[in-house]
Amino acid sequence: MIDMNTTVLIAVVAGMIGLLFSLYQRSYVLAQDEGSDRMKQIAAAIQRGAQAFLSREYRAVAILVAIVTVALVFLSSVPGSGMSALTAVAFVLGALASGLSGYIGMYIAVRANVRTAQAASQSLNKGLRVAFASGTVMSTMVVSLALLGISILFILFVNELGNAAQAASALAGFGFGGTSIAIFARVGGGIYTKAADVGADLVGKTEAGIPEDDPRNPATIADNVGDNVGDVAGMGSDLFESYASSIIAAISLATSAGAFVGDGLVAAQVFPLLVATAGLIISIIASFLVRTEEGADQEKLLGSIRTGIYSASVMIGIVVIILGFALPFGEKNVGIVIATLSGLIGGVLIGYFTEYFTADTYGPTKALSASAEGGAGIVVIRGLALGMMSTLAPVVIVVVVTLLATSQADLYGVAVAAVGMLSTLGITLATDAYGPVADNAGGIAEMSDLPEEVRDRTDALDSLGNTTAATGKGFAIGSAALTALALTAAFITALTAGGSTALGAAVNPADLLLNPQFVTGLFIGGLLPYIFSALTMVAVGDAAQQIVEEVRRQFREIKGIMEGKAEPDYERCVAISTDSAIRQMLLPGIIAVGVPVGVALLAVLGRGNALGDFVAPITLVGVLLGSLVSAFMLAVMMANAGGAWDNAKKNIEAGNYGGKGSDAHKAAVVGDTVGDPFKDTSGPSLNILLKLLAIVSLVIAPLIGSAFPATAGAVDEQAPAIERTVDDDGNQASDAGDDSSGG
Amino acid sequence: MIDMNTTVLIAVVAGMIGLLFSLYQRSYVLAQDEGSDRMKQIAAAIQRGAQAFLSREYRAVAILVAIVTVALVFLSSVPGSGMSALTAVAFVLGALASGLSGYIGMYIAVRANVRTAQAASQSLNKGLRVAFASGTVMSTMVVSLALLGISILFILFVNELGNAAQAASALAGFGFGGTSIAIFARVGGGIYTKAADVGADLVGKTEAGIPEDDPRNPATIADNVGDNVGDVAGMGSDLFESYASSIIAAISLATSAGAFVGDGLVAAQVFPLLVATAGLIISIIASFLVRTEEGADQEKLLGSIRTGIYSASVMIGIVVIILGFALPFGEKNVGIVIATLSGLIGGVLIGYFTEYFTADTYGPTKALSASAEGGAGIVVIRGLALGMMSTLAPVVIVVVVTLLATSQADLYGVAVAAVGMLSTLGITLATDAYGPVADNAGGIAEMSDLPEEVRDRTDALDSLGNTTAATGKGFAIGSAALTALALTAAFITALTAGGSTALGAAVNPADLLLNPQFVTGLFIGGLLPYIFSALTMVAVGDAAQQIVEEVRRQFREIKGIMEGKAEPDYERCVAISTDSAIRQMLLPGIIAVGVPVGVALLAVLGRGNALGDFVAPITLVGVLLGSLVSAFMLAVMMANAGGAWDNAKKNIEAGNYGGKGSDAHKAAVVGDTVGDPFKDTSGPSLNILLKLLAIVSLVIAPLIGSAFPATAGAVDEQAPAIERTVDDDGNQASDAGDDSSGG
DSSP: OOOHHHHHHHHHHHHHHHHHHHHHHHHHHHTSOOOOHHHHHHHHHHHHHHHHHHHHHHHHHHHHHHHHHHHHHHHHHSTTOOOOTHHHHHHHHHHHHHHHHHHHHHHHHHHHHHHHHHHHTTOHHHHHHHHHHHHHHHHHHHHHHHHHHHHHHHHHHHHHHSOHHHHHHHHHHHHHHHHHHHHHHHHHHHHHHHHHHHHHIIIIIIIIOOOTTOTTOTTHHHHHHHIIIIIIIIHHHHHHHHHHHHHHHHHHHHHHSSOOOHHHHHHHHHHHHHHHHHHHHHHHHHHTTOOOOTTOOHHHHHHHHHHHHHHHHHHHHHHHHHHHHHSSOGGGHHHHHHHHHHHHHHHHHHHHHHHHHHSTTSHHHHHHHHHGGGOHHHHHHHHHHHHHHTTHHHHHHHHHHHHHHHHHHHHHHHHHHHHHHHTTHHHHHHHHHHHHHHHHHHHHHHHTTOOHHHHHHHHHHHHHHHHHHHHHHHHHHHHHHHHHHHHHHHHHHHHTGGGOOTTOSOBOHHHHHTOHHHHHHHHHHHHHHHHHHHHHHHHHHHHHHHHHHHHHHHHHHSTTTTTTSSOOOHHHHHHHHHHHHHHHHHHHHHHHHHHHHHHHHHHHHTTTSGGGGTOOHHHHHHHHHHHHHHHHHHHHHHHHHHHHHHHHHHHHHTTGGGOTTSHHHHHHHHHHHHHHHIIIIIHHHHHHHHHHHHHHHHHHHHHHHHHSOOOTTOGGGGOSOOTTOOOSSOOHHHHHHHHHHTO | OOOHHHHHHHHHHHHHHHHHHHHHHHHHHHTSOOOOHHHHHHHHHHHHHHHHHHHHHHHHHHHHHHHHHHHHHHHHHSTTOOOOTHHHHHHHHHHHHHHHHHHHHHHHHHHHHHHHHHHHTTOHHHHHHHHHHHHHHHHHHHHHHHHHHHHHHHHHHHHHHSOHHHHHHHHHHHHHHHHHHHHHHHHHHHHHHHHHHHHHIIIIIIIIOOOTTOTTOTTHHHHHHHIIIIIIIIHHHHHHHHHHHHHHHHHHHHHHSSOOOHHHHHHHHHHHHHHHHHHHHHHHHHHTTOOOOTTOOHHHHHHHHHHHHHHHHHHHHHHHHHHHHHSSOGGGHHHHHHHHHHHHHHHHHHHHHHHHHHSTTSHHHHHHHHHGGGOHHHHHHHHHHHHHHTTHHHHHHHHHHHHHHHHHHHHHHHHHHHHHHHTTHHHHHHHHHHHHHHHHHHHHHHHTTOOHHHHHHHHHHHHHHHHHHHHHHHHHHHHHHHHHHHHHHHHHHHHTGGGOOTTOSOBOHHHHHTOHHHHHHHHHHHHHHHHHHHHHHHHHHHHHHHHHHHHHHHHHHSTTTTTTSSOOOHHHHHHHHHHHHHHHHHHHHHHHHHHHHHHHHHHHHTTTSGGGGTOOHHHHHHHHHHHHHHHHHHHHHHHHHHHHHHHHHHHHHTTGGGOTTSHHHHHHHHHHHHHHHIIIIIHHHHHHHHHHHHHHHHHHHHHHHHHSOOOTTOGGGGOSOOTTOOOSSOOHHHHHHHHHHTO
């Protein structure tokens, strides 16, 4: 029997191997040729811009992290709060690890771009190798840091607190720290990247008629910086958090849900860590399988990436089966294996269906391209409809995985399904992070006048990146939904820990399902993603508008730009994007953290008085479930509609329906413009919104629980539902309050 | 004390008065001058087209109604099903009444349009009077038929069944019948109207450069027919159903929720009928207040409509207070009055905020117009963001109304809040139905070359109609959400009637909230509105494409059309729109009825076996709550974004940002094209989707309930949750099934 100490030792060794591999890949990338002076100069500008943005972002976020840390320390010092000061420790470490993941990813991406461009002048395979290696630097770093952090903290916390349940609770702080960084990285990076992209395109391509990435466009450096800060750093922090949270939720549910005892309990706690460990090592091995030959077409390039992912999935699947039977789960072994595999397979299927809906090799995006002949309005309507229809597959997959996992292994099953889905992260995230590097490489090739054949190779690599980016987004959303579900389960379970009456005592199901606080919580939760998306979409629009005005000003005031005689002021556009993104990321981020805290606070304040008629702990449960459903649909819709519009435009640019410059192309460009904030700002931010709401709730669950202590003899009066109660004294207002707050 | 017999007598008398008033207004409208032969000829073509569509639609729907009726009769004949054959009777009558409401509304609208055009050549006030009078024909008919149907059926059913609870249950069939017609009327009419509109605009305005409603455009008659079949007939059936269902839900909850006994029970049953009765009479009185003076500007015209609605609201509010204190509610009187008033006021507020977000006199739509200078992509992004942000107000209002109503009067409070909100329907629906008539009048004025000043007057009336249509849509969605909530409450309550174990026995709240069947139900429910909207938006696109091709063909093949020498083949476009709409309305409609029935069937089949791990009655509860939240947000977003795009375009056409023909105008037209299916097809159809899911569930509730009979001694094992159960024998798969199905 593998005990927890051994498991942690294994995980730490694997994490160290991962870090070493990441460093090795880093050295490999940095050892590549940087090309000409012109290329170095452009790359340096991108590096400066990305560095400047991340510094500003991290400084702004550091203040918020400090405030939250102080709040967590304060709350844990309140007698009887049920929270440990270790939560604050975990929070800070989680924030640091998440920030570091994003930073390292960005650091290597802005250095790999120029080297990929140079490598592509040698061969396609060389270009792919360099770009993909840079992706593995971040992906292995993310996975290793998460694994090291969780395993070391868990064992320390268990020793310190002497109790696995409390240790798991404090560990939630690690996920919370990770999400706090992720939300700002995704929202801020998403605003930056799309403001620069849309702004550069609107004036450069549309008004001035110069090609994409043309060095005369003052916003072109900002555009290339954006690819790195949004798609690399944001994605890194986002998936760091999903990965960490899924493992934390699994440990937490193994410990607190009461389904496991003795050796089985230890097995349930070590299983997610061991699966993750295996996933890390297997991903490293599988990354060597990603290679191609000269003259490979899109299908072959995609095939090489798929070989890596599918091989990793099969190997992990085998390890899951072995682990499931080797650990002392007793007769639960089959169920736990099925649950974990369902998540693993579900993730692969979500990736497939995302590709089906967004790649122009399949029907939906082909039809979208064709509809561009009907004009911009039609192409927008069709794209929205495509996005809506595409929610079917991921929702059905998540539903099936959830039902299968819970029927086989209760709530613990959902958590290990999420762990299973994310176990391939070491390689799937590498394919994601690869995209912006290839995109940048193309930009640098264009700006530094490399030969046509080099640009053709970087275009091939870039196009592959678009497909993997779309698939990666589908995977990120699906895994976020499953992770959030597991976190919500952990939250609800934690709310009732120690006999807390936060959710009231046993009730008739009808009373609970009709509980007005619960139902209104669902509405509020359903609303949040809409408000959040509205804010982020408007932010992109506003920031893009500023870039447009600045680019127009430079074209007007700096003489000789268009003739290539004068250098545009790239730094100014970088500064504007940075300022807008930092300023506008705050409100959405604060809403995401503030709403669950606010609802919890009101629920605690409303205990035993009239306020309790309106807000109770069950309201927060409603908020989580409502936002989960609403954000999941909206995120899938936005990501897939955006991806499909992008590829429909590229399909027309490849010569269909009149090709570049035709009316159909103009219509498709409108679709793509709408899709930009959809797929790169609002959609991906929703992933984090739903995880953040759940993990904040989980962190403060002990606080809510302790405000509603178990009280002997009060059990029968504490039903949280207020309806169906024949009210003898007729004094409904206050009576309902008493019922729902259980005071 | 007013007993049920007296109440029914009062309601029947009021309903008769309403019918007489409706007939009187009909005679008034028909007595007006029809104008020139050219005008009569055009009007006749519109009448033929509308008549043809409605005949086709009703024939198609009749088959489905017959099938459902047979199914209901069969189900009620199964021994122990708990369903009464009277449900089938109520279903048929509800379908007839709903169909009749739509038919009468359409009948008068296609006759009032030409008379309004002629009246407008005399004066603005005369035009307003005729158009508004035609609106009152439908609105009073809808309200009267609903009131008569419910009150008469209720008293008959009580006598027949000897039991108010069973009578209320059978009465749900009346609402079901109404919704069944409504879903096809809204979806079919919505597809028709937007296909014709978009198709006519794309070729006529954009390609051929001829004005809107130009008689040379072969699709112009179809476009005018569309206004009537979508906005009049569809809206009539939709609100008939909301109105009827809110009253049915109130009676049902008064009867079955157990909060009322003795005189209080009778009071709770008669109160919704009396409020509705008062609303009908007061609406008739208030409709006389809607008048204006010559040369009135938009603000004054809107003021005249508002005078009518606000006066009616105040008068109804007073009656609610009097009734609340006059009826023997005991100490519950204040609570019931507050609950009802909260709905009444909430409805007015939703109308106000809808106007705020969609009228170009306020900031949001002004900013949207301004953004059109940034191009089509930007205007689409901003419009979507505006729509998303606009969900805030209605959601908060519905949440506050729900919490206030339940805290004051339990679930019954939600139902009477819905009744309160809909009590002004006699006048609010008239303002809605007025819109298409004014729109058609403008079309007829254009096609028959009436003087400029007449067209100016009809334009003023039309513009007012756009505002009232947007407000009306907000009101329709808000009331649908509240009604669906009340219906869901009635459904859940009915599920547990007679000690049924459909939802299991008392459980720990955590177990229930984490129940996988419930949570996956939420996901499926959240998904439905997206699939539904995708289908309807694609349907509009496909149908519009056919119209575009037909119009192009006629321009090409019929010589002399453009010179006005040859008559286009209007009938062909009407036939194409009709065919497409009828064909494409079926799938969305069948999904809406099929999903709850399918889930219920699986739940019953899964009782006591492994299927029960996946589907249980609580799944259906999840579907209802998930769809309620998801459809509400999406419907508000679509309706308001669509309204705002429409008005932003009109704002630019009024001379702002370069006026007609400018780049900003072209961008705004793209927004408007996207908005068309949003606001007139998909958005409004979602109202009905959410009500239909709930009422179908309510109708089949006795069936589900009787499949899970109360079993003595099994109470403790029947918890529907499967998690948190320490599983002794380890045989999880089948054990979970037993738990959840309570067999």
